[in-house]
Amino acid sequence: MKILKWIKRLGMLLFLIFVLLLITGFVFEKISRAKAEQMKADGQFAEVDQHRMHYLKEGTGGPTVVFETAFDPAGHLQWYHIQKNLPKTYTTFSYDRSGILWSERGKNPKSGDKIAEELHALLEKSNAPKPYILVGHSFGGMLTRFFVKKYPQDVAGVILVDSQYPADDQYLSPELYKMVNQGLPGGFLKFANTFGAARLMFKNMFPAEPQYKYQNTIMPALLYKSADATLEEQDHMKSMKKEAAAINSFGSVPLYVLTAGDKTRYDNFIKDEKTKTEMLGAWAKMQKDLLNLSTDSKQIVLPTSGHYINQDQPKIIEDAVNQMVEKVSGK
Template sequence: MKIIKWIKRIAMALFLLLIVLLITGFIFEKISRAIAEKIKPDGQITEVGNHKMHYLKEGTGGPTVVFETAFDPAGHLQWYHIQKDLPKTYTTFSYDRSGILWSERGTNPKTGEKIAEELHALLEKSKAPKPYILVGHSFGGMLTRFFVQKYPQDVAGVILIDSQYPADEKYLSPELHGMVNQGLPGGFLKFANTFGAARLMFRNMFPLSPQYKYQNSIMPALLYKSADATLEEQDHMKSIKTEAAGITSFGSIPLYVLTAGDKTRYDSFIKDPKFKTEMLEAWDKMQKDLLNLSTDSKQIVLPTSGHYINQDQPKIVEEAVNEMVKKVTAQ
């Protein structure tokens, strides 16, 4: 009987400790959000449709290099260091998709077409000089297909940075396809976001070098704003991929495909050697297939870079952007 009593006491103590931790976390989150609300945007805010959107524009004159972010709560911050380093003799433009960081969510559905429409309206409102060179990383690379399809007359070039391939089931076994497309645990992350744990989990999302000090301070501070919209994009991922797979040609619009080549880049989440080999081989095939989007395309493989080429080797991205600018302005 004494053992049962002690078990009950320990269980009650653990329960009370959990309640205290949740209350503490909730209060911590409320205070953190109040502080974050005072952070001023680093770019500009403008009305798009029925909501406000945030963008960062650098440089003057055309063309405008337009950065599209991956499936990522960091929004425009993924391009912040690159924009600061690129020449100011042409315009660079990054933004936060609806619901991310300083952009309001609005009411448009999270479809590829609506995301393209919002971006185009934002570019028009900001008076970004045409033509546009689209630079898309991962999920953002897939989203460029919708923009090119809808506004081909405004697009002078496209740079895909380790872009997602929408019809990946063509190259992956059912087991591996399910593994790499399972997504984030939405319910857990929403819970963690409410009780202050999410901002701690994502506090060092960027490298810990001085170059990323600003990003590492802003992203977790504003994660509470970005989390729901990011998870909403995940909910629409399957339908976006299906629609993107139907967009198979950019015509003769110049295209660069930057591909990660580090053979160890999947080690952290694919433990089975057979699946890891399959993933590496499949990704190489998908990246080569992306070249067929344009009659004027070339691939740049980076043997020492992981998926986040914009963090691992930003200078290569900058070189590709400058080369594309020269190419389209010489035409």
């Protein structure tokens, strides 16, 4: 009887500690959000479909290099250091999709078409010089398909950075397809976001290096805004992939396909060697197939880079951008 009594007391104590932690986390989150509201945006704003969207534009003259971010709550911050390093002799443009970082969510659905329409309107309102060179990483690479389809006359070139392949079910076994497309645990992350745990989980999303100090400060501070919009994009990922798969040609628009080639990049989340080998082989085939989007395409494989090439080897992206600018400018 005494043992049961002590077990009940211990259980009650643990429950009270858990409740106290939740209350502490909730208060911490409220204070953190109030502080984040005082942070000054690093770019400018324009109104698109009755909501404000944030963008960072640098340089002058055309063409405009337009950066599209992956499925990622960091928004334009993923391109921040690259954009700062590029020449100012042409325009560079990064932005936060609706609901991410400093951009308001608005009322448009999270569809490929609407994301492209919002980006095009934002470019127009910011007076970004045409033509555009689209640079898309991962999910952002897939989103370029919608923009090219809707505004082909404005697109002079495309650079895909380890881009997502929308019809990945053609190359992956059912088991691997399920693993790759299982997504983030939305319910848990929303709970963690409410009680302050999410900002701690994503505190060091960027490398712990001096050049990323700014990103590692801003991204977790504004995660409470970005998390819901990112999860909403995940909810619509299946339909967006299906629609993107039907857009299979950029015509003769120049295309560079930058591909991660580090064979150890899946080691942290695929332990089975056979499955990992299958994933590496399938990704290589999908990246190769991306070349068929254009009649003027070339692939650049980076043997020592993981999926986030913009962090592992940003200089390669910078070089590719400069080469594309020269190519489309006829210099």
